[in-house]
Amino acid sequence: MKAKKSLNFTLKVWRQKNNKSNGYFKTYKIYDISPDSSFLEMLDILNNNILLEKKEFPIAFDHDCREGICGMCSLYINGRAHGPENLATTCQLHMRNFCNDEIIYVEPWRAKSFPIIQDLIVDRSSLDRIMMSGGFISVGTFGHTIDGNLIPIAKSDADKAFDSASCIGCGACIATCKNKSAMLFVAAKISHLALLPQGKIERKKRVLDMVQKMDEEGFGSCTNTMACEIDCPKGISTENISFLNKEYITSFIR
Amino acid sequence: MKISYKIDSKIPVGSLNEKWHNYKSTLEVISPQNRKHLDIIIVGSGLAGASASSSLAELGYRVKVFCYQDSPRRAHSVAAQGGINAAKNYKGDNDSIDRLFYDTIKGGDYRSREANVYRLAEISSSIIDQCVAQGVPFARDYAGYLENRSFGGTKVSRTFYAKGQTGQQLLLASYSAMVRQIGKGRIIMYNRHEMMDLVVIDGVARGIITRNLVSGKLERHAAHTVIIASGGYSNVFFLSTNAMGSNASAIWRVHKKGAGFANPCYTQIHPTCIPIHGNFQSKLTLMSESLRNDGRIWVPKNIEDAINIRNGKQYTQNIPEKNRDYFLERKYPSFGNLVPRDIASRSAKERCDAGFGIENNDTMEGVFLDFYHSINFYGLEKSKELGITNPSEKQIKYYGKKILESKYGNLFHMYERITGDNPYDIPMKIYPAAHYTMGGLWVDYNLMSTIPGCYVIGEANFSDHGANRLGASALMQGLADGYFIIPYTISDYLSQFLNKNNTISTDHEEFKKSEKQVYNNILKILSKKGNISVDYIHKNLGHIMWKYVGMSRNKKGLYKAITKIKELKNIFWNNIFVPGNIQDGMNYELEKAIRIADFLELSELMAMDAVNRNESCGSHFREEYQTKDGESMRNDENYKYVSIWEYQQNKSIKEEIMHKENLIFNFVKLKTRSYV
Numbered sequence: 001m002k003a004k005k006s007l008n009f010t011l012k013v014w015r016q017k018n019n020k021s022n023g024y025f026k027t028y029k030i031y032d033i034s035p036d037s038s039f040l041e042m043l044d045i046l047n048n049n050i051l052l053e054k055k056e057f058p059i060a061f062d063h064d065c066r067e068g069i070c071g072m073c074s075l076y077i078n079g080r081a082h083g084p085e086n087l088a089t090t091c092q093l094h095m096r097n098f099c100n101d102e103i104i105y106v107e108p109w110r111a112k113s114f115p116i117i118q119d120l121i122v123d124r125s126s127l128d129r130i131m132m133s134g135g136f137i138s139v140g141t142f143g144h145t146i147d148g149n150l151i152p153i154a155k156s157d158a159d160k161a162f163d164s165a166s167c168i169g170c171g172a173c174i175a176t177c178k179n180k181s182a183m184l185f186v187a188a189k190i191s192h193l194a195l196l197p198q199g200k201i202e203r204k205k206r207v208l209d210m211v212q213k214m215d216e217e218g219f220g221s222c223t224n225t226m227a228c229e230i231d232c233p234k235g236i237s238t239e240n241i242s243f244l245n246k247e248y249i250t251s252f253i254r
Numbered sequence: 255m256k257i258s259y260k261i262d263s264k265i266p267v268g269s270l271n272e273k274w275h276n277y278k279s280t281l282e283v284i285s286p287q288n289r290k291h292l293d294i295i296i297v298g299s300g301l302a303g304a305s306a307s308s309s310l311a312e313l314g315y316r317v318k319v320f321c322y323q324d325s326p327r328r329a330h331s332v333a334a335q336g337g338i339n340a341a342k343n344y345k346g347d348n349d350s351i352d353r354l355f356y357d358t359i360k361g362g363d364y365r366s367r368e369a370n371v372y373r374l375a376e377i378s379s380s381i382i383d384q385c386v387a388q389g390v391p392f393a394r395d396y397a398g399y400l401e402n403r404s405f406g407g408t409k410v411s412r413t414f415y416a417k418g419q420t421g422q423q424l425l426l427a428s429y430s431a432m433v434r435q436i437g438k439g440r441i442i443m444y445n446r447h448e449m450m451d452l453v454v455i456d457g458v459a460r461g462i463i464t465r466n467l468v469s470g471k472l473e474r475h476a477a478h479t480v481i482i483a484s485g486g487y488s489n490v491f492f493l494s495t496n497a498m499g500s501n502a503s504a505i506w507r508v509h510k511k512g513a514g515f516a517n518p519c520y521t522q523i524h525p526t527c528i529p530i531h532g533n534f535q536s537k538l539t540l541m542s543e544s545l546r547n548d549g550r551i552w553v554p555k556n557i558e559d560a561i562n563i564r565n566g567k568q569y570t571q572n573i574p575e576k577n578r579d580y581f582l583e584r585k586y587p588s589f590g591n592l593v594p595r596d597i598a599s600r601s602a603k604e605r606c607d608a609g610f611g612i613e614n615n616d617t618m619e620g621v622f623l624d625f626y627h628s629i630n631f632y633g634l635e636k637s638k639e640l641g642i643t644n645p646s647e648k649q650i651k652y653y654g655k656k657i658l659e660s661k662y663g664n665l666f667h668m669y670e671r672i673t674g675d676n677p678y679d680i681p682m683k684i685y686p687a688a689h690y691t692m693g694g695l696w697v698d699y700n701l702m703s704t705i706p707g708c709y710v711i712g713e714a715n716f717s718d719h720g721a722n723r724l725g726a727s728a729l730m731q732g733l734a735d736g737y738f739i740i741p742y743t744i745s746d747y748l749s750q751f752l753n754k755n756n757t758i759s760t761d762h763e764e765f766k767k768s769e770k771q772v773y774n775n776i777l778k779i780l781s782k783k784g785n786i787s788v789d790y791i792h793k794n795l796g797h798i799m800w801k802y803v804g805m806s807r808n809k810k811g812l813y814k815a816i817t818k819i820k821e822l823k824n825i826f827w828n829n830i831f832v833p834g835n836i837q838d839g840m841n842y843e844l845e846k847a848i849r850i851a852d853f854l855e856l857s858e859l860m861a862m863d864a865v866n867r868n869e870s871c872g873s874h875f876r877e878e879y880q881t882k883d884g885e886s887m888r889n890d891e892n893y894k895y896v897s898i899w900e901y902q903q904n905k906s907i908k909e910e911i912m913h914k915e916n917l918i919f920n921f922v923k924l925k926t927r928s929y930v
Binding site: 199 | 305308309312323324325326327328330332333342344377380381382383384385386387388389391392393394395396397398399400416417419422423426429430431433434436437443445468497498499531532534535536537539540664667668671672674737738741785787789831833834839840841842843
């Protein structure tokens with residue numbers, strides 16, 4: 001196997017001390033990056049350089065599991081949420097997807113409902129608050145429920161519910177939407193629960209409450225641009241949004 | 255502060271299947287209207303923390319939950335892939351509570367408590383029912399019933415799953431139960447907060463000191479009881495399957511406040527991780543153990559082939575069947591690729607040490623996980639089902655891939671993202687990595703640590719897995735502790751606070767003292783203006799731990815590790831550089847530094863515990879104690895105990911005192927663990 005050539009990049013990174021100060025792009029050069037490094041590992045290396053120069057704080061960015069499932073990593077890279085690769089979170093994005101000497105722009109999620117905390121870190125607690133308004137089945141947690149097999153569920157329904165449930169709540173759909181709409185996120189949860197028999201009892205109340213909360217939190221409206229689907233790292237389909245719209249309308253009909 | 259070390263496991267009397275049932279009837283209960291006067295603190299929001307907090311809040315207690323992530327939904331339980339066990343016998347393969355119990359005890363190499371494990375097996379079925387009711391989209395068969403698969407260390411199909419994202423679905427279910435209670439105001443959630451210390455007043459846990467990771471401010475929180483659900487400490491190895499933020503600080507601070515630390519040396523090494531690719535790697539990614547259901551593990555039989563594969567001179571596909579060594583199937587015919595994790599891991603290591611590793615990395619470590627046979631098998635089966643009499647190779651492959659995709663689609667996708675290889679066409683490359691820690695804070699049958707009022711649940715405690723954890727049992731334990739055990743046992747403890755004015759002010763002297771200590775510790779870290787980064791220390795610690803306290807250990811190596819850890823600790827405390835001041839807000843470097851300071855102490859204890867245990871059991875393999883076939887050799891006569899370490903205030907780690915909880919087996923007969 002040939003040794004893979006290492007890569008050099010110019011990074012334009014958004015630096016912002018906190019929510020009150022103004023942000024700006026700062027340019028950094030970085031050399032000798034392995035194509036097998038993930039984007040976050042490349043930032044680790046950059047941060048180590050910044051740290052040891054002792055002139056400024058390393059760049060703050062969110063990350064945790066680094067295997068594409070926790071939804072904590074964000075980053076708007078070259079104009080796309082989670083960067084150029086489809087169906088990938090930032091931690092799954094590898095430098096082999098970039099060209100040598102490429103200029104890469106790195107920005108935080110941009111949405112009014114996601115205030116910036118520092119540099120590339122934003123506050124996504126608005127998503128938790130939408131969940132609080134109805135993203136659950138109101139069952140007690142004491143195990144006095146019926147046997148799991150007493151609720152048979154068609155395989156196709158279970159599979160569809162699973163696909164909707166695989167949303168990781170990263171917020172890419174919102175960051176990439178020109179209206180900053182949270183429709184895909186909300187629709188995924190609505191679909192997941194409404195597709196299952198257990199979730200059907202509360203479905204009318206749920207959709208009304210969640211949509212209302214989404215509006216209250218300042219998210220925009222959906223205009224079917226479908227950018228959310230393209231940038232969703234988990235491939236959540238905009239069919240969920242159609243489903244949500246249907247749920248919403250039928251919730252008014254008794 | 256005085257802690258009396260009476261190791262009383264409080265195991266109820268009676269036969270195994272009556273213990274928990276009878277015991278529950280002896281526990282005190284608190285009437286619904288009184289619960290709202292009682293405060294509970296929960297540290298961590300993973301499966302254990304989220305399930306406990308939603309259950310306790312639903313009962314009516316006032317609950318505060320803390321997590322370091324930006325949302326409780328991001329706890330690392332979310333990354334568990336394969337599944338959750340339950341003795342439902344839905345598949346008619348003669349599964350039962352007794353069998354699940356026995357498999358778990360045996361899998362743990364007889365180093366766990368009978369009563370706890372039995373309770374876990376008993377509760378397992380309720381967990382599935384509960385999760386189904388909460389809307390977890392478990393896999394279903396075409397009739398609409400729950401699907402199962404099998405996992406390492408068992409001969410039955412008892413693992414319930416939701417593709418390769420079972421942990422995510424279970425966590426999101428407990429998270430949704432939790433947000434429901436947050437919405438009602440019964441839980442106050444503190445995101446981006448890290449526990450810095452436990453406050454112990456008159457020998458009883460009464461609160462915690464936290465650091466707000468955004469503002470940097472230290473905060474005090476008082477409660478009637480504190481539950482630690484902060485997960486495991488495998489990040490001590492730097493490269494591990496844990497999330498980057500997973501840390502030991504919460505349990506370590508509790509330990510230093512007097513709680514016994516049990517079996518610290520038991521770290522499970524997971525056999526199927528993606529191998530290391532380079533020096534700057536930050537993290538290892540797990541490929542679920544469930545893949546071993548359909549994947550066959552092999553290395554070339556001839557060393558030249560292995561060398562050529564490593565150098566890219568030979569394609570894997572060109573190696574004929576007769577020149578492949580399916581070493582697990584060869585050595586363990588009855589369990590084959592589904593032997594328990596410790597055995598699969600060591601076997602892979604043994605082959606790689608012998609030079610048969612196939613990965614082109616610095617250490618030449620890696621083995622194949624091959625799906626070719628399954629794709630063929632499933633493709634043929636499906637073709638038959640569709641009435642295709644003479645299916646072409648292309649058709650077989652097409653249908654076979656479809657079936658595999660429905661089972662493990664996201665895992666294959668994840669693998670391709672990371673390595674750039676398509677595992678449907680080329681075998682995966684895997685190698686063992688540090689994964690789950692079975693050691694943790696010692697708890698009694700009530701899940702209470704040696705500090706009264708401080709409970710420990712999930713991976714943070716030591717109780718149910720023994721020296722090794724079978725697959726799909728961690729999710730089970732986290733949820734069992736949180737949903738179905740702690741709500742009962744904690745009310746027994748809390749009942750003593752009724753009818754008394756027993757709230758504690760955060761102005762209490764102990765709170766001030768604890769906060770001051772935390773403050774001084776942070777100041778001390780920030781005052782060193784050296785030239786070494788925290789990551790440098792962490793990586794080096796990881797190297798030491800993996801080399802000497804990893805998959806196999808020996809006495810000489812362990813002593814070497816202790817010396818090297820001490821050297822590293824010196825470097826840390828003299829030459830570390832962390833930017834910023836204490837009044838600054840968010841500071842990732844400082845967060846990491848605080849955690850690594852704790853890891854440096856814990857790692858020494860892990861090595862000490864490993865030195866003490868002169869036997870091989872489960873994940874603890876001491877090279878001096880093995881059979882002539884290279885299998886582990888337990889010493890039940892002398893080491894059938896839980897080692898419990900007691901920290902000596904203001905003394906070094908090497909002066910910790912070890913206590914023993916002898917494990918008594920009344921219902922199972924100890925046998926040599928064999929999977930042949």
